[in-house]
Amino acid sequence: MAELNVPVNAATTAGGEPIPTVIVDDAHLVYRIYGAGSGVAGSPASALRRIVTREPQKPTLREVHAVKGVSFTAYRGEAIGLIGSNGSGKSTLLRAIAGLMPVNRGAIYTQGQPSLLGVNAALLGDLSGERNVVLGCLAMGMSREQARKATSEILAFSGINERDDFASLPMRTYSSGMQARLRFSISAAKKHDVLLIDEALATGDSRFRRRSEQRIRELRADAGTVFLVSHSISSIRDTCERSIWLESGVIRADGPTDEVTKTYENYMASR
Numbered sequence: 001m002a003e004l005n006v007p008v009n010a011a012t013t014a015g016g017e018p019i020p021t022v023i024v025d026d027a028h029l030v031y032r033i034y035g036a037g038s039g040v041a042g043s044p045a046s047a048l049r050r051i052v053t054r055e056p057q058k059p060t061l062r063e064v065h066a067v068k069g070v071s072f073t074a075y076r077g078e079a080i081g082l083i084g085s086n087g088s089g090k091s092t093l094l095r096a097i098a099g100l101m102p103v104n105r106g107a108i109y110t111q112g113q114p115s116l117l118g119v120n121a122a123l124l125g126d127l128s129g130e131r132n133v134v135l136g137c138l139a140m141g142m143s144r145e146q147a148r149k150a151t152s153e154i155l156a157f158s159g160i161n162e163r164d165d166f167a168s169l170p171m172r173t174y175s176s177g178m179q180a181r182l183r184f185s186i187s188a189a190k191k192h193d194v195l196l197i198d199e200a201l202a203t204g205d206s207r208f209r210r211r212s213e214q215r216i217r218e219l220r221a222d223a224g225t226v227f228l229v230s231h232s233i234s235s236i237r238d239t240c241e242r243s244i245w246l247e248s249g250v251i252r253a254d255g256p257t258d259e260v261t262k263t264y265e266n267y268m269a270s271r
């Protein structure tokens with residue numbers, strides 16, 4: 001635990017300045033849901049009335065303002081935990097940092113290419129775990145030779161072959177925990193400028209979680225920036241020295257993990 005709190009000196013410029021990797025400046029993120037029926041207007045009675053009166057259904061648009069004016073700067077060498085209750089905007093913010101969702105207002109600047117590792121990251125269910133590892137490596141920019149070399153290491157790290165030769169079976173036959181382990185193992189095989197991890201550790205067992213947490217620390221030590229979204233406060237405490245608490249799309253606290261998680265836990269206990 002102690003080594004997590006030491007400043008990462010590799011992450012500073014020659015002048016000792018920390019190097020920013022992600023700048024989020026007053027970011028607003030809004031989902032637009034078209035055709036979403038709302039309350040009475042979407043009821044069976046109103047649908048029947050429209051049929052009888054031949055009144056066309058008015059197009060509806062609902063907006064969910066998921067992230068409301070969030071600002072912070074992340075630096076190279078930091079591992080940052082994103083915490084908050086369900087629906088507070090954590091995954092949305094990660095998606096925006098990854099460039100998968102445009103900001104509606106404000107701006108997000110990133111250095112290098114952020115990589116989002118989520119439980120929904122696309123791997124192909126009909127291909128074997130091993131083929132998916134090779135494809136994943138190629139997709140991350142490795143050469144065929146590098147991918148071939150990395151494959152056995154990734155499979156060993158994932159531990160999916162611990163009980164049987166699962167690597168040769170199609171991925172659709174894997175449990176969700178095994179799938180998540182393989183996804184994490186593929187992503188963690190490469191150094192990332194900015195690695196965004198969304199609950200990927202939650203589905204692994206405790207042994208795999210410990211290995212993953214160790215790998216996150218190594219990735220961070222390699223001077224990348226890691227963001228970890230998790231409801232497991234212990235994972236956040238073991239991995240991240242800084243945490244950001246989001247609630248209803250707004251930052252409630254940003255600072256040392258111990259302080260932020262304590263405040264968050266008190267808040268959750270009082271609800």
Ligand SMILES: Nc1ncnc2c1ncn2[C@@H]1O[C@H](COP(=O)(O)OP(=O)(O)OP(=O)(O)O)[C@@H](O)[C@H]1O
Pocket residue numbers: 031032033064066084085086087088089090091092093
């Ligand atoms: N694809 C979507 N379309 C419309 N609204 C969405 C969509 N995805 C998320 N939302 C809404 O945006 C808000 C933030 O959701 P988000 O998934 O970012 O929260 P979260 O903090 O990651 O939640 P959790 O801890 O439950 O995973 C919620 O109100 C959610 O209903």
